[in-house]
Amino acid sequence: MDVLIENFDVFAGGFWVTLQICLLAAIGALILGAIVAVFRISPVPPLRAVGTAYVTVFRNLPLTVVMFFSAFGLPALGSNADFLRIPLLDSLFTRLGTDLPYFRFALIALVLYTAAFVCEALRSGVNAVSAGQAEAARSLGLTFSQNLRHVVLPQAWKAATVPLGSVIIAMIKNSALAGFFGVVGDLAQSADQLTSAEGFAFIPVAIGISIGYLIMTVPLGALLDRLEKRQAVAR
Amino acid sequence: MSGQTSVLYDVPGPRQRRITWISSIAVGIALLLAAYFLIYRPLDQKGQLSMELWGPLIDPGNENFSQVWDRLGFGFRQTLVAAALSILSSLVLGTLLAILRIQLKSLARRRFTGLSTPLSYLLRGLSTLLSAITRVCVEVFRGLPVVLTIFFVARGLPEFGVSFDTLWYLVIGLTIYNMVVIAEILRSGMEGLPGGQAEAAAAIGLSPLQTTRMILLPQAFRVMLPALISQLVVVLKDTSLGFIIAYEDTLNIAKQIIGVLSNPIQTYVIIAVMFIVVNYSLSKLAQYVQRRLARGRKTANTPAQNPPATALIAQASAGGGTP
Numbered sequence: 427m428d429v430l431i432e433n434f435d436v437f438a439g440g441f442w443v444t445l446q447i448c449l450l451a452a453i454g455a456l457i458l459g460a461i462v463a464v465f466r467i468s469p470v471p472p473l474r475a476v477g478t479a480y481v482t483v484f485r486n487l488p489l490t491v492v493m494f495f496s497a498f499g500l501p502a503l504g505s506n507a508d509f510l511r512i513p514l515l516d517s518l519f520t521r522l523g524t525d526l527p528y529f530r531f532a533l534i535a536l537v538l539y540t541a542a543f544v545c546e547a548l549r550s551g552v553n554a555v556s557a558g559q560a561e562a563a564r565s566l567g568l569t570f571s572q573n574l575r576h577v578v579l580p581q582a583w584k585a586a587t588v589p590l591g592s593v594i595i596a597m598i599k600n601s602a603l604a605g606f607f608g609v610v611g612d613l614a615q616s617a618d619q620l621t622s623a624e625g626f627a628f629i630p631v632a633i634g635i636s637i638g639y640l641i642m643t644v645p646l647g648a649l650l651d652r653l654e655k656r657q658a659v660a661r
Numbered sequence: 662m663s664g665q666t667s668v669l670y671d672v673p674g675p676r677q678r679r680i681t682w683i684s685s686i687a688v689g690i691a692l693l694l695a696a697y698f699l700i701y702r703p704l705d706q707k708g709q710l711s712m713e714l715w716g717p718l719i720d721p722g723n724e725n726f727s728q729v730w731d732r733l734g735f736g737f738r739q740t741l742v743a744a745a746l747s748i749l750s751s752l753v754l755g756t757l758l759a760i761l762r763i764q765l766k767s768l769a770r771r772r773f774t775g776l777s778t779p780l781s782y783l784l785r786g787l788s789t790l791l792s793a794i795t796r797v798c799v800e801v802f803r804g805l806p807v808v809l810t811i812f813f814v815a816r817g818l819p820e821f822g823v824s825f826d827t828l829w830y831l832v833i834g835l836t837i838y839n840m841v842v843i844a845e846i847l848r849s850g851m852e853g854l855p856g857g858q859a860e861a862a863a864a865i866g867l868s869p870l871q872t873t874r875m876i877l878l879p880q881a882f883r884v885m886l887p888a889l890i891s892q893l894v895v896v897l898k899d900t901s902l903g904f905i906i907a908y909e910d911t912l913n914i915a916k917q918i919i920g921v922l923s924n925p926i927q928t929y930v931i932i933a934v935m936f937i938v939v940n941y942s943l944s945k946l947a948q949y950v951q952r953r954l955a956r957g958r959k960t961a962n963t964p965a966q967n968p969p970a971t972a973l974i975a976q977a978s979a980g981g982g983t984p
Contacts, residue, residue: 469673469677469681470681470684470685470688471681471685472685472688472689472692473688476692482937482941483933483937485940485944486894486898486936486937486940486941486944487898487933487936487937487940488898488899488901488902488912488936489898490901490902490904490912491901491912491929491932491933491936494912494915494925494929495926495929495933498919498925498926498929499925499926499929502707502709502925502926503703503704503707503709503926504707599804599805599806599807600806601806602806602808602809603806603808603902606808606812606905614806614808614809614812617809617812617813618812621816622816628816628817628820629817629820632813632816632817635809636801636805636809636813639804639805639806639809640800640801640804640805643803643804643805644800644804647800647803647804
């Protein structure tokens with residue numbers, strides 16, 4: 427167990443990098459997913475088709491393929507994802523600004539992949555609102571935006587929380603893949619480095635890494651369980 | 662999805678239909694322009710659409726075509742083998758785990774009357790402890806990324822002097838994760854069943870194990886079939902993680918091809934299409950099964966139950982939710 431204590435900074439650093447990528451990817455995926463969801467429920471057929479195509483493609487691709495696309499396709503097109511170096515953000519998250527672009531590539535892949543699932547969660551929330559509610563609102567003379575703001579969205583939000591939460595948990599777990607794609611210093615990569623390159627005993631390292639991920643996933647899962655139970659009663 | 666997807670709109674009238682038409686055309690043109698300027702032109706400018714790069718993949722006349730597809734076919738078979746083995750073992754072990762957890766839970770609630778007091782306390786403590794242990798195991802393996810589980814299996818087993826082919830590391834890693842997920846799906850399916858089912862089984866004298874095996878489990882399988890099939894899609898997708906332990910699956914073969922032909926975008930497009938076709942058909946199957954089940958349910962006139970978390974996305978998007 428000495429490995430855990432001696433290399434605490436490695437674990438802490440890895441945890442921090444993983445947390446950063448998860449935070450950024452969650453924000454990005456929520457924004458992109460919301461946009462795609464708006465596409466999918468919009469009244470204009472071509473937009474709906476684009477949204478549907480997006481969801482179909484990214485839900486059926488393994489994240490690994492998306493990561494490969496991002497990490498090998500973008501350089502082949504001569505891009506190193508410079509557009510993610512947003513001036514204020516890259517001073518806050520230094521890895522966004524570094525010249526080794528894998529952090530940005532992994533981020534792009536995670537956002538693209540997760541957005542499809544976020545979209546489905548949001549859409550399921552809107553669909554879970556019973557049609558009678560919206561009809562009643564319309565017959566009361568509420569305009570489209572009033573209907574959305576006062577009647578549909580509050581209920582949709584409630585129905586979407588739990589699926590959204592599970593999507594985010596899945597994303598946190600998926601972020602481990604980034605470490606195997608050359609994102610230096612995240613938790614999964616630390617495991618590889620400590621056991622393969624530096625030859626530390628395997629079991630303590632595995633335990634340390636596992637604890638790192640469980641700290642992020644298990645409490646969120648427990649929270650969701652409670653939320654779900656509360657909603658089940660409220661219904 | 663059909664025309665009326667949302668609760669937000671009325672059935673369109675003539676004016677609304679005209680507006681929809683006009684905006685459709687406008688948006689369609691904008692999208693085509695965007696596709697040209699953002700996708701086609703950059704690709705063309707970088708020479709990514711040249712036959713030199715695509716040829717080995719789509720032109721049967723190309724010298725490398727047959728060799729490339731031989732390799733890809735081999736990789737795809739490897740992927741399917743790993744997926745089939747993982748699916749089979751995680752279904753079997755997941756079912757056993759679900760039964761175990763249900764049994765332990767009901768055991769932990771029993772009072773063990775008729776035994777001497779210390780013995781009954783001991784038994785109650787023991788069953789509570791066992792139940793807690795399985796719970797913790799489930800939470801841990803569910804909370805860990807699959808990549809890490811596979812990596813740990815591949816790195817950890819050799820340390821104990823057990824070494825296999827990479828295929829088996831992949832299968833074991835995937836099984837550990839997916840059996841837990843499947844067990845949870847089945848368990849929530851069994852707990853979602855109306856309480857009268859178990860009571861009726863007990864009333865005709867079935868033991869708890871018989872009740873689970875003969876009454877609860879078959880119904881749980883039926884209710885949870887869509888969720889189970891979606892989980893199978895997940896397993897198929899997850900076999901692509903074999904690349905981290907150098908298992909020769911589709912993606913690893915693709916990497917080798919790219920190493921020779923240096924056409925990453927083209928090869929991954931082909932791989933992507935293959936994955937999308939297979940997985941999309943599987944999810945369509947899941948939807949079809951769900952619709953069939955929904956129809957059967959209506960005729961049987963059983964009350965709808967709370968959708969368990971695992972099936973929530975699938976269920977809600979199928980348009981349910983009216984209380």
